Amino acid sequence: MKELRYGRNIFLLPKNNSSEAAVVTTNGMCRANGRAVMGAGIAKYVRDNMNGSDLVLGVMLKLNGNHAYLLGRFQDPNRLDDNLDPWVSVITMPTKHDWREPSTINLIARSAHELIEIADKNHLSKIYLPAPGCNHGGLDYAAQVRPVIAKILDPRFVVCRGSGVRMRLFRVLAV
Secondary structure, eight states: OEEEESSSGGGGSSSSSSSSSEEEESSOOOOOEEEEEEEOOHHHHHHHHHHHHHHHHHHHHHHHSSSSEEEEEETTTTTHHHHHHSSSEEEEOOOOOSTSSSHHHHHHHHHHHHHHHHHHHHHHHHEEOOOSSSSSSSSOOIIIIIHHTTTTTTTEEEEOOOOOOHHHHHHHHHO
8 A cells, every 4th residue: 555645636646547546435325316425525526526426326335235346437527627538437435334423444444355356356556545434434544544454455555645734624624
């Protein structure tokens, strides 16, 4: 596993090929209309910018439960601003079962193992992910999350973390 100080949109990081992907952290809840609950943070970004992503995830959750999935390739209009191919591969990583509850280390560990399987099966060379469970999930990256995922994720995985000041400000504003 590698780490990168990066406070921007991680969906701008994958290069213009299908061997790289970005991860969206998720929960296991669906709305009555069958769409996955993706109401905050990076999940909200994906829902709002990648048309139909919440419906695709909702179907997967209903069929197979709360697991990591290669959600598919979606158009992200913000990639055009950086002269990138608008298509980006998106992988989900559940960090909590219910959006109202905190993230759990056990689910993050299981999801990390599932990410390895997805990367292997799909011949992915680089996968960018946020620090899982650390913003809306309420976990501390250095003390709780990093020690667990560092033992699981290999060098294909790049954990993107914003600057400490920005992250602290985000936590204060999110309360």
